[in-house]
Structures are given as C-alpha cells and as structure tokens.
Amino acid sequence: MIESLSRRALTGSSGTYNVHALELAALRERKLKGLKVTVMFLDDTDHTFHIEKKAKGSVLLEQVYQHLELIEKDYFGLQYSDAGCSPSNNKPECMQWLDPSKTIKKQLGNCEYPLYFRVKFYVSDPSKLKEEYTRYQFYLQVRKDILEGRLHLSSSTACLLASYTVQSELGDYHSDEHGPNYLSNLQLIPMQTEEMEKKIAELHKLHRGQLPADAEFNFLDHAKRIDMYGVELHKAKDNMNRDIQLGVTSIGLVVFQNNIRVSAFSWSKIMKISFKRKMFFIQLRREPSESYDTLLGFNMDTYRSSKTLWKACVEHHTFFRLHSPKVRRKFPLSLGSKFRYSGRTEFQTVSEVKQRGKLERKFVRSPSKLFRQSVPPPALEERGKILTAPSRPPRPYDNKVTSLGAKEPRKAWEDDCRISDDDGGFLERTLEGPFSPSLAGRVISYADEELPSPTTNELYETPPYSASPTSQVVEDGLVMITLFPDEEGKYGFNVKGGATVDVPIQVSRVAPGTPADKCAPRLSEGDQIVQINGHDVTHGLHQTVVQYIQKARRTNEGKLVLVVKPSPIYSGDEYEEPPYHYVPVGDVLRTPSPSNALEQSMLLLEDGLANGALITQYEIMYRKHPDLMCDEAVKPKNINKNRYRDILPYDVTRVVLKHSPGGDYINANYVNMHISGSDVINKYVATQGPLPSTTEDFWQMVLEEESNLIVMLTTVVERGRVKCHKYWPSLGEELTLTNVTVKCLVEETDDSRSFVFRDFLLHDVKNDRERKIKHMQYVAWPDHGVPESPEQFLGFTQRVRETRDTDGGPMIVHCSAGIGRTGVLVLMETAMCLIEMGEPVYPLDIVQIMRKQRAMMIQNASQYRFVCESVLTFYTQKILVSENHHPR
Structure with a gap:
C-alpha cells in the first residue's frame, strides 16, 4: 500500500506533474x-x-x-x-x-x-432589408423608440402602428377570441387610454390576412414617414446661447429648437464638417445665386460631445452616401482626428445580400410587455387619467368617447397654427429658409403673408387669452359657445364642408391650448355649426362661413358666438367615428376592402398636416437630384434660352427638338407619372414660360410632341414683372413661324374670371396638316403662392383631366419657371388618379418622383401644404359622394 512506501522509493530517478495546481493557475490567468x-x-x-x-x-x-x-x-x-x-x-x-x-x-x-x-443606421426604406429577421429587429427597435418616448408621433399614427403590432402578435381579429378589452393588458403606446385601445382594435380589424412579417413591414413602412424616425440627437447651443438640438440622419443634419425642427441641411448641400474644441462647424455648398460660402458654427457642451457629433456625421454620411469607405492617405505629420468609418456601407450591404440570396430561417417573436398585475390594475379610464392631462368636465349631452385630438395634451414639438381659407382662426406657421445660429428663423404662412416684426420673436410664445370663452346648452340639443380670439387673432378651430348647400359645415380640427379647446364644454371635431353670430349657416357655403368668422375678428372685440349641434350619438357600443371613415362599418368580420391602404394614407396625411411633420419632411428633401447633370443648359449657345439661370432641365429627361431653327435645346423635361394598380401613365412636358426668343422653339415642341393640350398656370405679368411672353395670337389673329402657323379660334373667360380657355388651330407648314390645340390658363394663381381655395383649384384640375386626350401626346404644363405651380398640378392629378383607383397617396413620394425628372418641382412649402390640403379635400368629397349614393 502507498502508506507503507518508504521515502527512498520516491527519491532518485523520478518525476512529478502537479495537474491541479497548473489547472488553477491557468484558470486564474484566463480570468485575468x-x-x-x-x-x-x-x-x-x-x-x-x-x-x-x-x-x-x-x-x-x-x-x-x-x-x-x-x-x-x-x-x-x-x-x-x-x-x-x-x-x-x-x-x-x-x-x-x-x-x-x-x-x-x-x-x-x-x-x-x-x-x-x-x-445604429436607420434604413430609409424597409424594402431595402431583404431578410425578414433583419426587419424584425428594426421593428423591435422602432417599437422601443415609441414606448420609451424617443420617437414622437401623433396619437392617430401611434394607434395605427400599434394595430400592426397587434396583428403581428395576435393574428386576425375574431370576435369570439378577442373580447371588448382584449388589448387592455398590452403595453402598445405611451399614455395608453381606453379610447386609444378602441381605435387600435378597429384598425386591427382592417389587417385581416396579414402574416406577422407583413404586419411588421407595414409597421416600418408607416414609421419611416414619422418626423423623428432615425434621428440621432445631440445637444448644442447657437451663438445667442439658446438651446438647440442637432440631429444626424440618413439624409443630412437637422436643427431643432424647442423640439421643433427649424432647419435641415442635406448631405448634398454640405461641403465640409469640422470641429475645434467645443465648436462644431458645417460649410454649405455655394448656390449659383450666391457669391459667398456659408459657414455655420454651433456650441457644444464639451469637446467630447463635439467630437461625438462629428464622428456620427462622418459615419452616417459614409454609410448612406458612399459606395465604399474612403481610405485616408497616411502622412507622417497628420493633424486632427484620424477617425474614419471603417465598416461596410449600405450599398455594400445591399449588394452582398442580393448576391447571397435570402436565408430562410425560423425564429420566435417577442410579445409586447404586459401591464404589471402585482396589484389590481386601475380601470382603463383611470389609467388614462394617470398618464394624460386631467380631462375637462364632460358635456351634459355628450354620450360618446371624446376624440383623441380633444384629450391629447399639447406637445412642444407640435405646431397646429395657420390661417387659411378653411380655418376658424388658428395659424399654422412654417419655418422656411436656411437656419443660421445667429439669426432667428423666418416665420411665414403663405408667400404673400406679411412677415412678423423683426424686433419680436413670437415663434414659441403662448399668449394669454383676452377673455374666457363661455358656453351654454340651448333647446333641441344645440349648444351656444362664445369665443374670444387670443392676441394673435386665433379662435383655434378649422371647419370643413359647405362645398354645396347640402353639405353641412362641421368642425374639422381643434388646436390644443386655444380658446376653442379651453371652453367648457369644448368645441369638438365633428360638431356641426348651425349659427355664427346670429347668421344661419345650416345651408351656408364654405366661403360664406369663412367670411363670417373673419368679420367677427374685426368687430366687437372679436366676439364669436357659435350655435353648434354636437356630434351624433351612436347606439350600442359608444365610440366616435374617426375622420375619413377608416374604421370598418357593418360586419366587422367581412373581408377588408382594397381601399384600406388609401384610408390609412389619408389618416397619415391629415396627421402630418396637423402636427407640421409633413412640411418639415418636405423641406429636407433635395431640390435638385445630386447625381443628375444639366450640362446642355449651361452651354454658351443655350444659356440665354433659360428664363432663370438656376432652373435648368436635367440632361437625361430634357426634351430634344428635332427640326427647330434655333437648335435642339429647350428648357423642358418629360415627366411621366405611373398610376399604381393600373397601366395608366400620365405624360407631361414641364417647361418654363416661353421667352420672346424661345416662342418658336415652344411651338416646335408642341408640333413634334403631338400635344393637344397646353395648361398655363401664370399670367403674362405679375406684380409688375414679366412672367411669361404672350406666345399666342389674339382672338381671330394668326402667328406665323418658320415651321408652323397658329391661329386663335376661341377665347372665353369663366364667370369667376379665374380661368381663360382658348382653342388654337396649329398648321404644320411642311406636311400641310392641321390640328386643334386646347389652351387652359389659370389667371388667379399668384406667383410663389396658392389659389384662394382648394375647391376652385380642384375644379380647374378636374376640367384639365376631362380635356386631356389620352391618345395624343403629353400634356404641356408651364407656369413661369415651370417647377412650382407646374409641380402642384402634376401632383394633384396624380393623387386624383390614385384615389379613384383606391391606391394609397403619399405626396412626398410623388414629389421625389417628379424631382427625379425635373428639378425643384413644387417650389416652396406653402405650395406643398396647399396641394396636400387639396388632396384631403378631394378625398373627403369622394367619400361624401360615395355615402350619398350608397347610404349605410
């Protein structure tokens, strides 16, 4: 036995290996x-x-x-x-x-x-992500951004996104499985209330048949349009020591002040980005009309935060704008930061995945969090009170759920103010022009509105009200409400309807924090206006109602007395029908109609107009495509053929003349708009108003393109300036050119004197052929501005559509520059066609398609806002017509 071995037995020629000690030492080394x-x-x-x-x-x-x-x-x-x-x-x-x-x-x-x-890098379009699992990770991220308050959005949009989450997790709606409160335990959106859950449930019914991957894709497709989507924010100060935030995105750098976007700079506009100590600088590209470089400086909190912002800009620009990271040359004595983005770019990632092919894999999705149940949960209405501002006293006659817009507290990032032809007195302002840290942003509504005094800054102030609004209940279920305007002359509500005497005037929106919002009971969306200061408007027209409201501002301290009929009270389950009827009616288990996507796009459009997000998204879009050249336009022989030196046609889409005596160049582009869901392609030639020297080129283009319709959206002279040469002959006269002659057969002006309609006879001298040309001129549309009302503009656009010859050549459209008013008409006709086809309408996408064919289409934010409002008006009219022909 080993105990009996002598010491001598273990001496001499022998060896040992301490396994345990070495294992412990190796473990300690690995830990270190x-x-x-x-x-x-x-x-x-x-x-x-x-x-x-x-x-x-x-x-x-x-x-x-x-x-x-x-x-x-x-x-x-x-x-x-x-x-x-x-x-x-x-x-x-x-x-x-x-x-x-x-x-x-x-x-x-x-x-x-x-x-x-x-x-880290938010994809601009979820369709770029080929893997379902990648889109799922993006979906989880955006859902967290919403729940944790990093992504601000309106309640209606939040409900729409939440409905896709419910579809992804619970599948199709079934009444036997999903009871009245089946969403009450799920944390879907911030400040969740019972009203929101009802809207989410109704929207959930629309998504029948969508698989989880489909619902998540739709979730991301709507989320990408939110103003704050993919914005990485950094705190900064301007040189007036005011707090601002700089946001880095896939498309450039955006500036926020008081959580409101005040300016944006696309990567194509930025020349250089630099930092020095606590200062961050961007140098902007010089425009053709500028004679100096613009350098903007921002104060950061620390050197570290300045460098962090600079690195974020470097990474985002490289990832989204370059095909591959640029390798920096190594110099022996290099100064400054050596940081460069070394990963793959989006272009490289997309290319590799295309070559690799999709990876089919199964994975388990993560369900939404539940509200804590360790203690009995508060009632849904109480939960809403905890998370939202205290609700106002209910109306004695109100037997329905208040709309989301009525109870949602005002957010600093929302901007719900604007005086327009369909308003009740609140002003929606849009920040236009470049932002400078040393200059306050310019605040304007439409182009012809007077600017505020430069000595005051009223951009973010909420003025006190001059008088407290009051109201009382009168007979027959009507309510009388007395309002006084605030210091800016705003009552705080919009109206719709009145297109004809049979369409009642209703409140379409109430701005938070305004007199209309503070009265008790509150003026609510959907209320029908019966009287205004004693005038019966039950069968009044829209313009008449607007005039009564504007007159009230100017008399008797602005006192406005409204008699309103509250929104209808529904029997059974109490709910308020949302605007534009995106909630299914009747059998909730029926197959959803194909127009759901259209209805949802209109909901997003309305929300974007209300909170200002739609306009800010427009303002950061590129005006000229950075990769498309205009070389032909700047050649010495052609430069004088351009009315404006910075509005030039792209080479790839420009109209090339074949037999013009003056050469093949004309400042015009082909613009083709495909209508989804059909084989229809609306073809246009967008061009500038002819100059005296280009009149012959213009008519040669009409001849060669075989066009039968010319739409003119300007007058010859506006505000004392020539906007377009009179390129046509007067009635009964004839214009003789080298290859054509033009004779004016008819000239008629409509009753409102807003439009002029002409018939021309075009004679092809070489081939001895004749054809009639329709000429439609909109003379009441101001330069850089908008028409008086959507109804007038829609009527003109509809007449243009009826006149268009689908078998002929492209419609020729021009204003003065051929971009602003021309773009508005093209977008409007495109939207009309999409709505009639039941297809969704996303105006920003339409602008992007147009600007890929002609630069700067739709010239300013006022025009873009107007056409978006016109799209909503046209859609609402379609709904009303449909209801009148198909009563429920």
Missing part, C-alpha cells in the same frame, strides 16, 4: 486576461460573451452577430455607458457606440454595466 461582457438585446433577452481583454470591438460585434445569426448586420451596433445609463433614459449624450477599431478594454475600462444591441 479575459472579460465577461453582457449584452442586452432588443427582445429584452441578454447573453454573456467571453472575450480577451486585448480584443478589439470588432471581435465582440462578430460574436453578437453570430449569436443572432444576423446577415444584414451593418445597420446595428452596441451602445454602452460609463455611468450605467440605458437608452431608455432618453439621455443620448450618456451613451456611446462601441468602436470596432479600438480595444474593448480601452473603451469599457472596468465598466461592469451591460452593453445594448441597437439599430
């Missing part, structure tokens, strides 16, 4: 050299990764991607904080992105806090 890093994922799971201390960030990132089996990985990154912050605390300055090129030890130090897997 290795790191354990915990990563929190978007589905609220976590995983611990073991890496070496000297490993770079790219090693950990690769382990994370492999753990998730993520293919389109370059959109994502890892965030960490030295102070233990998390992305949910809404303090982005506390969070940092893990740098793949630096060691983990150098970045994290002895930090024991977890890292967070998040979307």
Whole structure:
C-alpha cells in the first residue's frame, strides 16, 4: 500500500506533474486576461460573451452577430455607458457606440454595466432589408423608440402602428377570441387610454390576412414617414446661447429648437464638417445665386460631445452616401482626428445580400410587455387619467368617447397654427429658409403673408387669452359657445364642408391650448355649426362661413358666438367615428376592402398636416437630384434660352427638338407619372414660360410632341414683372413661324374670371396638316403662392383631366419657371388618379418622383401644404359622394 512506501522509493530517478495546481493557475490567468461582457438585446433577452481583454470591438460585434445569426448586420451596433445609463433614459449624450477599431478594454475600462444591441443606421426604406429577421429587429427597435418616448408621433399614427403590432402578435381579429378589452393588458403606446385601445382594435380589424412579417413591414413602412424616425440627437447651443438640438440622419443634419425642427441641411448641400474644441462647424455648398460660402458654427457642451457629433456625421454620411469607405492617405505629420468609418456601407450591404440570396430561417417573436398585475390594475379610464392631462368636465349631452385630438395634451414639438381659407382662426406657421445660429428663423404662412416684426420673436410664445370663452346648452340639443380670439387673432378651430348647400359645415380640427379647446364644454371635431353670430349657416357655403368668422375678428372685440349641434350619438357600443371613415362599418368580420391602404394614407396625411411633420419632411428633401447633370443648359449657345439661370432641365429627361431653327435645346423635361394598380401613365412636358426668343422653339415642341393640350398656370405679368411672353395670337389673329402657323379660334373667360380657355388651330407648314390645340390658363394663381381655395383649384384640375386626350401626346404644363405651380398640378392629378383607383397617396413620394425628372418641382412649402390640403379635400368629397349614393 502507498502508506507503507518508504521515502527512498520516491527519491532518485523520478518525476512529478502537479495537474491541479497548473489547472488553477491557468484558470486564474484566463480570468485575468479575459472579460465577461453582457449584452442586452432588443427582445429584452441578454447573453454573456467571453472575450480577451486585448480584443478589439470588432471581435465582440462578430460574436453578437453570430449569436443572432444576423446577415444584414451593418445597420446595428452596441451602445454602452460609463455611468450605467440605458437608452431608455432618453439621455443620448450618456451613451456611446462601441468602436470596432479600438480595444474593448480601452473603451469599457472596468465598466461592469451591460452593453445594448441597437439599430445604429436607420434604413430609409424597409424594402431595402431583404431578410425578414433583419426587419424584425428594426421593428423591435422602432417599437422601443415609441414606448420609451424617443420617437414622437401623433396619437392617430401611434394607434395605427400599434394595430400592426397587434396583428403581428395576435393574428386576425375574431370576435369570439378577442373580447371588448382584449388589448387592455398590452403595453402598445405611451399614455395608453381606453379610447386609444378602441381605435387600435378597429384598425386591427382592417389587417385581416396579414402574416406577422407583413404586419411588421407595414409597421416600418408607416414609421419611416414619422418626423423623428432615425434621428440621432445631440445637444448644442447657437451663438445667442439658446438651446438647440442637432440631429444626424440618413439624409443630412437637422436643427431643432424647442423640439421643433427649424432647419435641415442635406448631405448634398454640405461641403465640409469640422470641429475645434467645443465648436462644431458645417460649410454649405455655394448656390449659383450666391457669391459667398456659408459657414455655420454651433456650441457644444464639451469637446467630447463635439467630437461625438462629428464622428456620427462622418459615419452616417459614409454609410448612406458612399459606395465604399474612403481610405485616408497616411502622412507622417497628420493633424486632427484620424477617425474614419471603417465598416461596410449600405450599398455594400445591399449588394452582398442580393448576391447571397435570402436565408430562410425560423425564429420566435417577442410579445409586447404586459401591464404589471402585482396589484389590481386601475380601470382603463383611470389609467388614462394617470398618464394624460386631467380631462375637462364632460358635456351634459355628450354620450360618446371624446376624440383623441380633444384629450391629447399639447406637445412642444407640435405646431397646429395657420390661417387659411378653411380655418376658424388658428395659424399654422412654417419655418422656411436656411437656419443660421445667429439669426432667428423666418416665420411665414403663405408667400404673400406679411412677415412678423423683426424686433419680436413670437415663434414659441403662448399668449394669454383676452377673455374666457363661455358656453351654454340651448333647446333641441344645440349648444351656444362664445369665443374670444387670443392676441394673435386665433379662435383655434378649422371647419370643413359647405362645398354645396347640402353639405353641412362641421368642425374639422381643434388646436390644443386655444380658446376653442379651453371652453367648457369644448368645441369638438365633428360638431356641426348651425349659427355664427346670429347668421344661419345650416345651408351656408364654405366661403360664406369663412367670411363670417373673419368679420367677427374685426368687430366687437372679436366676439364669436357659435350655435353648434354636437356630434351624433351612436347606439350600442359608444365610440366616435374617426375622420375619413377608416374604421370598418357593418360586419366587422367581412373581408377588408382594397381601399384600406388609401384610408390609412389619408389618416397619415391629415396627421402630418396637423402636427407640421409633413412640411418639415418636405423641406429636407433635395431640390435638385445630386447625381443628375444639366450640362446642355449651361452651354454658351443655350444659356440665354433659360428664363432663370438656376432652373435648368436635367440632361437625361430634357426634351430634344428635332427640326427647330434655333437648335435642339429647350428648357423642358418629360415627366411621366405611373398610376399604381393600373397601366395608366400620365405624360407631361414641364417647361418654363416661353421667352420672346424661345416662342418658336415652344411651338416646335408642341408640333413634334403631338400635344393637344397646353395648361398655363401664370399670367403674362405679375406684380409688375414679366412672367411669361404672350406666345399666342389674339382672338381671330394668326402667328406665323418658320415651321408652323397658329391661329386663335376661341377665347372665353369663366364667370369667376379665374380661368381663360382658348382653342388654337396649329398648321404644320411642311406636311400641310392641321390640328386643334386646347389652351387652359389659370389667371388667379399668384406667383410663389396658392389659389384662394382648394375647391376652385380642384375644379380647374378636374376640367384639365376631362380635356386631356389620352391618345395624343403629353400634356404641356408651364407656369413661369415651370417647377412650382407646374409641380402642384402634376401632383394633384396624380393623387386624383390614385384615389379613384383606391391606391394609397403619399405626396412626398410623388414629389421625389417628379424631382427625379425635373428639378425643384413644387417650389416652396406653402405650395406643398396647399396641394396636400387639396388632396384631403378631394378625398373627403369622394367619400361624401360615395355615402350619398350608397347610404349605410
């Protein structure tokens, strides 16, 4: 036995190997050299990764991607904080992105806090993501952004997005499975109330047949249109020491002040980005009309925050704008930061996935969080009171749920003010023009509105009210409400209807915090206006109602006495029917109509107009496509043929004349608009108003393009300036040119003296052929402005559509420059066709399509706002006509 062995037996020629001691030593060494890093994922799971201390960030990132089996990985990154912050605390300055090129030890130090897997680069269009699993990760991220308050959106849009979440998680709506309160335990949107849950449930019924992947794609497709989507915010100050925020996005740099977007600079506009100590600078591209460079400077809190913003700009520009990262030359004595984005760009990622093909894989989706049930949950209405502002006293006659717009507290980022022809007195202002840190933003409504005094800044002030509004209930269920305007002359509500005497006047919107919102009982959306200061308007026209309201502002201290009939009271389950009827009526289990997408697009359009997001999205869109050249227009022989030196036709879409005596150039582009859901392509030639020297070129173009219709959206002279040469002969006279003669056969002016209609006879001299040309001129449309009312403009556009010859050549449309009013008409006709086909309408996408064919189509925000309002008006009229012909 071993106990009996002598000491001598273990001496001499022998050896030992201490296995246990060496194992312990190796374990201690691994612990000293290795790191354990915990990563929190978007589905609220976590995983611990073991890496070496000297490993770079790219090693950990690769382990994370492999753990998730993520293919389109370059959109994502890892965030960490030295102070233990998390992305949910809404303090982005506390969070940092893990740098793949630096060691983990150098970045994290002895930090024991977890890292967070998040979307770093928000894709501009979910269709670019080929993998369903990648779109699911984006869906989780955007859902977190909404729930944690980083992504601000209107309640109607929030309800729409939440309905897609419900469809993804619960599938199709079934009345036997989904009871009245089947959403009450799910955390879907911030400040969730019973009214919101009812709207979400009604929208959920519209999504029948959508698979989870379909619902998530639609979720992202709507989310991409939200104003704050994909914006990485950084705190800064202008040189007046006012707090602002700089947002880095896929399309450029945006500036926010008081949570309102005041300016934007696209990457194509920015020449250089730099920082020095706590200062951050951007140099803007010089426009043809400018003789100087613009350099904007912003004050950051610290040097570190200035460099962090600069790095974010470098990464976003490289990822979204370049085909591959640019390699910087190495110089022996280089100054400044050596940081460059070293990962793959979006172009490289998309290209690789296309070559690889889709990876079919199964994965388990993460359900929405539940409200805590450790204590009995408060009643739904009480939960709403906790999360929202205290509700106002209910009306004694009100037996329905108040609309979302009525109870939603005013947010600083919303801007619901604008005087227009369909308003009740609140002013929606739009910030236009470039933002300078040293200059306050310009505040205008329409182009012909007077600017505010430069000595005062009323942009973000909420003035006190001159008098408290009062109201009382009168007989027959009517209510009398007395309002006084605020210091800006605003009552705070919009009206719709009155297109004919049979269409009642109704309140279409009430602005939060205005007299109409503060009266008790509150003026509500859907209320029918019966009287205005004693005048019966039950059968009044829209323009008459607007005149009564405007007259009230100017007399008797602005006192406005309204007699209103409250919104209808529904029997059975109480609910308020939303605007534009996007909630199904009748059998909720029926197959949804194909127009659901149209209805939802109109809902988003209305919300975007109400909160200002639609206009800010328009303002950051490129005016000229950065990759399309206009070389032919600036050749010496052609430069004098341009009415304006900076409004030039793209080479790829320009009209090329074949037999013109003056050469092949004319300032005109082909613009083709395909109507989804059909084989229809509306063809246009968008051109400038002819000059005396280009009149012959213009008529040669009419001849060669075989056009039968010319639409003119300007007068010859406006505000003392020549906007277009009179290129046609007077009635009964003839214009003789080299290849054609033109004779005016008919000239008629409509009763309102807003339009002139002419018939021309065009004679082709060479081929001895004749054809009639219709000429339709809109003479009541101001330059850079908008028509008096959508109804007048819609009537003209409809007449244009009826006159269009589908078998002939393209319609020729021009104003003065051939971009502003011309773009409005093209967008409006396109939207009309889409609505009639039951297809969704996204005006911003239409503008983008137009600007790919002719630069700067729809010239300013006032024109864009007007055409969006006209689209809504046309859609509403269609709904009213449909209801009159198909009563429920």
